[in-house]
Amino acid sequence: MSLRHAVLAALVHGEASGYELAKRFDVGVGNFWHARPQQLYAELTRLHQDQLVRATEVPQRSRPTKYLYSLTDAGIAELVEFAAAPKKPTSARDELTVAVQVADVVDHAALIGNLSRRAAQARQKLTNLKDMEKSILGGRTEETFVRTTGHLGPYLTCRRGIQHEADTERWCEWAIGLLRSRIASGDRDRVTATAGP
Amino acid sequence: MSLRHAVLAALVHGEASGYELAKRFDVGVGNFWHARPQQLYAELTRLHQDQLVRATEVPQRSRPTKYLYSLTDAGIAELVEFAAAPKKPTSARDELTVAVQVADVVDHAALIGNLSRRAAQARQKLTNLKDMEKSILGGRTEETFVRTTGHLGPYLTCRRGIQHEADTERWCEWAIGLLRSRIASGDRDRVTATAGP
DNA sequence: CGTCACATGTAAAAGGTTACATGATTCG
């Protein structure tokens, strides 16, 4: 039940509407918690009912009324409790790795295609995250930043994302290399996706 | 809908009962796809109905009859198709990182506790995965292995796991270091989990 | 004139977790 805490965490940064929050989940928060806009709208309603956030109505001309949400004291208390509670290990679920697991039974070219696409995605995310890191550090060195800032959290998670994406890219490229070398050293009896009866 | 493919992937290694499969998911496959035994029993039934696996009844004395499942040709074809299809990016969901994101609002000591526990889990998994790697390589160097083997897939995914766990451990320890240095350099106004009214 | 940004949701379906149920055998 922890979409709830991801939303609260996203609101620490400042008040936001559901729509704005969705964008925060697309860039920053999305690195450690995915959620679709629909989920956010629903969760915000629940959080409001439970008084962990307060909502300010902002009428729009020619658009649905917008609601700006911000943390209440109860909301902050909830976060404090959450951070102290034992955490479940992340539950891994990666289709690509499932496909790689069966590399020996499967069409190599298609697999390599999938690995390249993933590598490209990782590079894209890396670029975004490095921009984010730059804007967090704001010209300071890490050492200075850590001593000065009141916003260590976002920096820590941003670094986490950077390392993870770099790791992903490295692994994809390495796997591609091995699969290719295997093709080069001659492989027979490979089943292909297009093989008909 | 890809628990299905994770199960098929696990069966490439050889026939298994639901119970045995649950163990494969605990060790090997679990590194990239989690599933509870109940899910596996249900999925195996479905796969059997769809004729992607065949089932051999094995009566037990004083125990529920056991079913040994193995891949059919249709099952292998399904895997081939799956491996060629475009893959969704992994959906990140990590409670610990959510907690770290709000480090600045939250009790540092408790957070550090959570980070240490995660680091310890990562070290444990690393040990297991390195044993697995050793048994896969079977004394050969990577180069020799890659040229000789018909089981590249499991090696690739095992390496993925190793790198990921190593990365996790490094990040946890690094984050702990920064959080501690922040305590040392004097921090005030930290909300603690035990603070009452 | 088409597409993107804004701004909210509802409803059904799929996927995953937790709790419960049963019961013999082996090991320390």
Added chain:
DNA sequence: CGAATCATGTAACCTTTTACATGTGACG
């Protein structure tokens, strides 16, 4: 004598995804 291993499942619940619904204003 208690715990772990073997061996299967059902049912209720919670979470996530997908599809649908609505409509304006700005930009090129």
